[in-house]
Amino acid sequence: MHARMIKAAGLALSLLWAGAVNATEVRLSAPTAGDDLQDDLRAASLAIAANEEKATKPQDLLAAARADYAQLIGVLYAMGYYSPVINILVDGREAASIPPFATPKTIDKIRLKVTPGPKFKFSQARVAPLANSTVLPEGFAVGEPAKSTLIQEAAQAGVSGYRDVGFAKARIAGQNITADHRARTLAADIQLDPGRRLQFGDLIITSESRVREKRIREIAGLPSGETFSPEELEDAASRLRRSGAFRSVALLEAETPNADDTLDIEAALVDEKKRRFGFGAEVSSLEGLGVSAYWMHRNLLGGAERLRIEGEVKGIAGDSGGVDYRLGATITRPATFDEDTRLLVLGELEELDEPDFFERKATVGASLFRQFSDVLEVGAGVRFRYSEVRDDLGERTFTHLTIPVTAAWDRRNNPLNPVGGFYLQATGEPFVGVSGSQSGARVYADARAYEGLGADDRFVVAGRLQFGSVIGAEIVDVPPDMLFFSGGGGTVRGQPYQSLNVDLPSGDSTGGRAFLGASAEVRVGVTDSISVVGFADAGFIGADSWPGDNGAWHSGAGLGLRYETGIGPIRLDVATPIGGATGDGIHIYVGIGQAF
Incomplete structure (x- = not known):
């Protein structure tokens, strides 16, 4: 019993000792500094950071305190304060005076005392010589606050100005920076050596x-x-x-x-690994389960040709038609004809068992895509498609030669989970009828925009507009999958899948030639990985090529949850109809990635 009491007492003393070590108090005092400067000083302090991270070893705290002289001076210089007074007291002793090999056994208090002193201004702000197109930072001028960061930025701008016009080895040849403490000014004189103008080797x-x-x-x-x-x-x-x-x-x-002025x-x-395999899944209470998988070879023939084989099954155990199947293969070859053009060759088999039609189709084709910048790509190609259709209008076959032309402008800051920017995509696809099929054109556009609000973009407002039109061919002369429907996860959540269509005079129904879609979301971050979402969607389907009176609207709204995984958020949406006569009840959608 006595031994147990001794052990318990020892454990209690150990816990008290650990608590005492963790109780080190670190405080910064800078009464003459503004709030923003004080925040910057606190953020730069290694002693404050070490204490917040529960550092317990006195040698670690002392090392952090000694390093804080340079840390705090760096912040002050960056803001134009060149005569500060900094005292860092460790239990009343100046940290710089404590020998590294005489670390105290305990540290109770660390005081960071900062007097910034006066703010200096530039008496000289010169970088020379400069290339003609060089633009120096706006604040790098006589009479402006002499922030050290501006001197660095000005020097870098001078070097970059020469590099931009071919002087690849431009460098800083010398610098003369003098502080006049009586006048509270700083003279900065940077000399550049542009070197020789070079060509690519x-x-x-x-x-x-x-x-x-x-x-x-x-x-x-x-x-x-x-x-x-x-x-x-x-x-x-x-x-x-x-x-x-x-x-x-x-x-x-x-x-x-090189001697010939080339570099x-x-x-x-x-x-990368030569092969890759991936899969995905999405489930809806009405549309059922959809699963997809792909296999990819990244270097098929030794020239970075990419082969991708993918398959998809949708509508499993759903109440929106039957099960859909798709099997496709693509080969992509970069740098075809020139470095910014890639070639895409595709083949695809698809069976669609939709609420209003059943279709089997085969497609083969090739396209060229031109990359005009990191955010803009334009493509054009030719495809041959054959389809067999069974719907309210009977059994029909369609054979078309199509010429798809596409453009995509992607300015989103993160395609997987955007909090800012926009995305624009448009496709025009003229189709030429073969073997009696009708000719015309199909147009589709998709515009999305995102705006982050609040600290760390905690609130995100997202909006989407869609437009579609079939021109030059009557509804009965167009394959159903080239027409437009509304309802379900890709258009109007809360409405049954493809529930909005066109009723023909004969009493039959099919897709429309005109489509409008609008969606809005407000995403609110609850934690770093969890967000709640409120959303509303609306869709229009019309019988004519352009939206007008010959059509109908429906809409839905709901709430959702997002869980960020690093490869895109897991999405859960619960929605219900709020307008139109195409559905009722609650609908649930689960998938990976934002709805748009």
């Missing part, structure tokens, strides 16, 4: 790759012989990344230019 592959060197150079599209440009260099790296064949891409400038570029590449 060879692209030298410095690492092994399964992609052939010739194809690597074709994909990169480095403009050898043309004037050096950082933008062109980044474009070459982006093309290699977009190919999907490489896990990492680094294009490095050679240390020394070689070294490419350090790491291949």
Whole structure:
């Protein structure tokens, strides 16, 4: 019993000792500094950070306190204070005076006392010589607050200005920075050495790759012989990344230019795994379960050709028609004809058992896509499609040659979970009837916008508009899958899948030639990984090619949850109809990724 009491007492003393160590008090005092400057000082303090992270070892706290002199001076210089007084007291002793090998056994209090002193202004702000197109930071001027960050930015702007016009080895040759404490001014004089104007030399592959060197150079599209440009260099790296064949891409400038004023570029590449397999799933209370899977080869023929085989089954155990099947294969070849154009060849078989029709179709085709920038891509191609249809109008066959033209402009800050920016996509697809099928054109556009509000974009407002039209052919002469329906997860949540269509004079129903869709969401972050969502959707289907009186609207609204996984949020939406006569009840949707 006595031994147990001793052990218990020892444990209690240990806990008290740990609590005492964790109770170290760290406080910053800067009464003459504004609130923003005090916040910056606290954020920069290693001692405050160590204490918040429950650092318990005195040597760790002392090391952090000693490092804080430089940390705090850096913040003050960045804001233009060049005569500060900083005292860091560890239990009343200046931290700088405590020998590193004489660390106290305990530390109770750390006081950070900061007197910023006066704010200095520039008496001289000069970077020379400058390239003609160089733009220096706006605040780098005589009479403005002499922030050290502005000096760094001005020097970098001077170097970048020369690099932008071909002087790849421009550098800072010297600097003279003098503080006049009596006048409270700072003189900054930066001297630049532009070096020689250079041209791109060879692209030298410095690492092994399964992609052939010739194809690597074709994909990169480095403009050898043309004037050096950082933008062109980044474009070459982006093309290699977009190919999907490489896990990492680094294009490095050679240390020394060649005698002929060219500069070689070294490419350090790491291949991605040759093959990849993936799958997904989505479930709705009405539409049932949908599952998809794909298999991909990233370097099929040694030239970064990508083969992707994918399959999808939708409508399992659903109440919206039967089960849909799709099996497709695509081959994508980057750098076809030039470095910014990729070739896509596809083949697809599909069976659609929808509420208003049953269709089997086969499609083959090829398209070229031109990348005009990191955010803008335009494509055009030709496809041949054959379909067999059974619906209210009877059994029919359609054979069409189509010419799809597409454009996508993606300015979202994160395609998987955007909190800012926009996305625009438009497709025009003229179709030529073969073997008696009618000709016409199908148009579709999708516009989405996102705006983050509040601290860390806790609130996100998202909106979407969709438009579709079939021109030049009557409804009965167009395959149902080229017409438009509304209702379900992709259009109006809360309404039954494809429940809004067109009633023909004969009493039959089919898709419409005109479609409008609108969606709005407010996403509110509850934690770093959980968000709640309120949403409303509306859709219009019309019999004519353009929206008008010959059509109808319906709408739905609901609430949802999102759980962020790092590869996109898991989505749960619960919705109900709020307008129209196409449905009732509660509908549940579960999937991966935002609704739009």
